[in-house]
Amino acid sequence: MTITHQENQVILEAKDLGKYFQVGGGFKPKRLRALNEISFTLGARQVVALVGESGSGKSTIARLLVRLMEPSSGKILFRGRDILQEEPRHASLDYRAQVQMIFQDPFGSLNPVHTIGNHLERPLILHGKAKGAAELRDRVHELLATVDLNPAAEIAGRYPHQLSGGQRQRVAIARALAPGPSVILADEPISMLDVSIRVGVLNLMERLKADRGIAYLYITHDIASARYFADRTMVMYAGHIVEGAPSEELMHKPAHPYTQLLLSAVPDPNGSMKSELKAKSGAPKLIDPPPGCPFADRCPSVMAVCRQEMPGATQLAQDRWVRCHLFGQGTAASPVDSQAQSAVGPRSALAEGAAS
Numbered sequence: 001m002t003i004t005h006q007e008n009q010v011i012l013e014a015k016d017l018g019k020y021f022q023v024g025g026g027f028k029p030k031r032l033r034a035l036n037e038i039s040f041t042l043g044a045r046q047v048v049a050l051v052g053e054s055g056s057g058k059s060t061i062a063r064l065l066v067r068l069m070e071p072s073s074g075k076i077l078f079r080g081r082d083i084l085q086e087e088p089r090h091a092s093l094d095y096r097a098q099v100q101m102i103f104q105d106p107f108g109s110l111n112p113v114h115t116i117g118n119h120l121e122r123p124l125i126l127h128g129k130a131k132g133a134a135e136l137r138d139r140v141h142e143l144l145a146t147v148d149l150n151p152a153a154e155i156a157g158r159y160p161h162q163l164s165g166g167q168r169q170r171v172a173i174a175r176a177l178a179p180g181p182s183v184i185l186a187d188e189p190i191s192m193l194d195v196s197i198r199v200g201v202l203n204l205m206e207r208l209k210a211d212r213g214i215a216y217l218y219i220t221h222d223i224a225s226a227r228y229f230a231d232r233t234m235v236m237y238a239g240h241i242v243e244g245a246p247s248e249e250l251m252h253k254p255a256h257p258y259t260q261l262l263l264s265a266v267p268d269p270n271g272s273m274k275s276e277l278k279a280k281s282g283a284p285k286l287i288d289p290p291p292g293c294p295f296a297d298r299c300p301s302v303m304a305v306c307r308q309e310m311p312g313a314t315q316l317a318q319d320r321w322v323r324c325h326l327f328g329q330g331t332a333a334s335p336v337d338s339q340a341q342s343a344v345g346p347r348s349a350l351a352e353g354a355a356s
């Protein structure tokens, strides 16, 4: 697909975004570094995956971007606007309409005593997308039909417990669509669903990207689904982005030892597990971390320098980079993982997939 100028436009940008928490009391409180200064861009109609294990900081990024929590440092730019500087309620409301979030647990994100129709009416009213009862009803039915929940009138009258897990996640997607967003932050949107319906939900998200020009930040611990859905993948470890590349390239030629570890845990089509890489288990130290690479205690390729200096970002190709001493010292500056470097294209197989 040829990338037009508009499609290559940056919509959302994180600039040196950091988040620290104070832990412990007394005279010597400590800082937990949930997110070190990270920078990346999300372009129109682009899917960027953030992959990493629990506690790597990927969900913290989504919560900062959707303003459920405030960052300790850095900037969030939406179409060039510095969002953190905008206090007036109307500006904030506009941003919240444009940047929506889907959560991991579709049941937990829906109110059990409200009907599906109630859940969709609220954002439509709040963001002024429908006036009057008839228009509101029509818009609700339209949203349900968009996410393949039919017959819409019947589904609108049901309660969350009367739907399957896949249907509930489709309601959550419909609710996110209600204000007319250009960006959806999807935090593990399929990890609680049955394997058989995961592809259907990803295919729906892919269709919405094509039909409505929606860009996604796709957060997952499942690197295989990132390959399936995302144009570009960033790998996170201990609050750092350690590698960024077009998804296909990352899967075929992972550079960082941690990326190799993640891929080694993906079952191959023959049903056996790859086992070329043996890494030690263990969690990174986020409170007062030691100097050097946070992966050093687990890395099978660790060197003396790894325990002394945090590796900088080394450019491996025009559209990919890595933070690892195996590839040189890199540059001290925080890398900006940018779609401008990436060949963005749709996963054509997805567009043809069946919905469930």
Ligand code: SF4
Residues within 6 Å of the ligand: 256, 257, 258, 293, 294, 295, 296, 297, 299, 300, 301, 302, 303, 306, 311, 323, 324, 325, 326
């Ligand atoms: Fe392993 Fe050193 Fe690279 Fe860190 S910098 S991933 S410890 S080789």
